[in-house]
Amino acid sequence: MNTANPALATRAAPGRLARQWHTLRYVVGENPLSAISAGLFVGFVLLALFGPWLAPHDPLASHVGEPLSPPSMAHWFGTDALGRDILSRVIIATRLDLGIAVAAVALSFVIGGLMGAFAGYFGGWFDRVSTRVSDTIMAFPLFVLAMGIVAALGNTVANIVLATAIINLPFYLRVARAEVRVRREAGFVEAARLAGNGELRVLFYHLIPNVMPPMMVQISLNMGWAILNAAGLSFIGLGVRPPEAEWGIMVAEGAQYIVSGEWWIALFPGLVLMLAVFCFNLLGDSLRDLIDPRRRT
């Protein structure tokens, strides 16, 4: 996973890295889509980082071209009703879309992970309360709960992040709790305790590092879904406000033109959104195959 050059890997640490390289090549070889999705992922990260320099036009400037003109050499993705360049808007939107998803997933990873680890390690009332909280969240259709949260807290991007984080919380909490629980009485934990480590130290230095791999898998499986959720929320008019460029809102703007045949306004942002989610899902599957082959379906 950590190096792309087999010769270098073998020289640096013969054995372990070579073996990892071998596994990586096995996983990629069995499913060549993993390599494609890794390439796509790098592409999306670059777009998110350098979008403002890559976009050919100002994403907010209207009348860059003739309004509602189909894709052409001057405007690869065409222009929308205000004559804004769709390619530029799609590029600029990458940062916002990925940003929302990354922030939401990070939030639920940290909070859900810590809650789950404490619940799994200490048990008792905290375990009962946190399990109850996560069960209650799961008792809602998750997208509907996110709608309700944003409607109640106010229609802002920060609340979209918060809502997406809340609906993802149970997944992290459950994984962390289960993984910590099975290791709580393991030999190495007992040894750490006998060596005089305090409970918190055992939890943070000996258990949490060990539950990281399954948590990472959870993150990668979750990212695509988080992007989809955030885009869905802005599609129905929550969070991001026009004229800001965001994939979901751009599809919504293009929706009214699709019945009259102006397909490009909704198609390109929708396609890029789909590609991004697809890429994250594929990467998640590959990462899971690599780290935790038992969960493979």
Next chain:
Amino acid sequence: MFQAIIKRLVGALPALFGVIVVTFILTRALPGDPAAYFAGPAGSQEAIEEVRAKLGLDRSLPEQFVLYLRDLARGDWGYSLTTGQPVLTELAERLPASLELTLVGLVLAVIIAIPLGVLAATRPGSWIDHLCRGITTAGVSLPTFFTGLLLAYVFYFLLGWAPSPLGRLDPYTTAPDFVTGFYLIDSLLAGDGETFVAAASQLALPAITLALFVLAPLARMTRASMLGVLSADFIRTARASGLHPFKVLFTYAFRNALLPVLTTLGMVFSFLLGSNVLVEKVFAWPGIGSFAIEALVASDYAPVQGFVLAMALLYVLLNLLIDVAYGLVDPRARLEA
């Protein structure tokens, strides 16, 4: 058996209570002061105080919660500011449209996903296995609102096969008499073939959109659990005893493989009810989802809260049904109870 069902009913109570507590918290988390909001921008200080007392906002939170429970039980879910109607009436009027769409979408998905999963599991590594893998990975990546638009563009604008993607019936057809609220069933009951075809053709695209999205988890789970069961010892024994392959596959393997699929249905319903909202918006489907979106845009909060609560209650109910079905299918679950 009866006892088992009662036990599951009782088991659903904590979820029900949790759902009501959360919706209560959401109603109290309205931006700003709800009393000032409901009194309107011209409301004087006295008017605001009056509204506050009327809404019970001057009492303690537990007291407010009890009042909230009482209102819910009496069917008072607040009023929609835009239509002036009670929220519960509005929701009840639109619920059949949403349910019809959701159920047809689910049935379509099940009809395609289960045979696909079974075929993929019986022929691992074949083209159908790869097809299944491709569909399941692509399926969960599809933004439903985008696939809906794409289908509408291709089948309405380009090919002209589907009617215009607006609502449950075209403007020239009148709705069938209300019996169940499901146009497909009502038109059949009325013996009106024309209306049935009209309703079915309006329903086709949104239902396919929903089905495409939930097909993926179903097919994936069917394939995985079929693969697991097919490699079990009892299947080998059945085969070795010379049973007909069909009997092995369907009587022995499939019935056992169905249990995990039934469990995933819970997650599938969560997806289904969520994406239902998006599909309703795309196809201007007059269900509770588009009602909630209209209210959201108009900053009309009572319908949104009513919608969230209704959806959550529906979801708890569906999960309960799945639990009961599980008990019916799996004798072990019955014994435990």
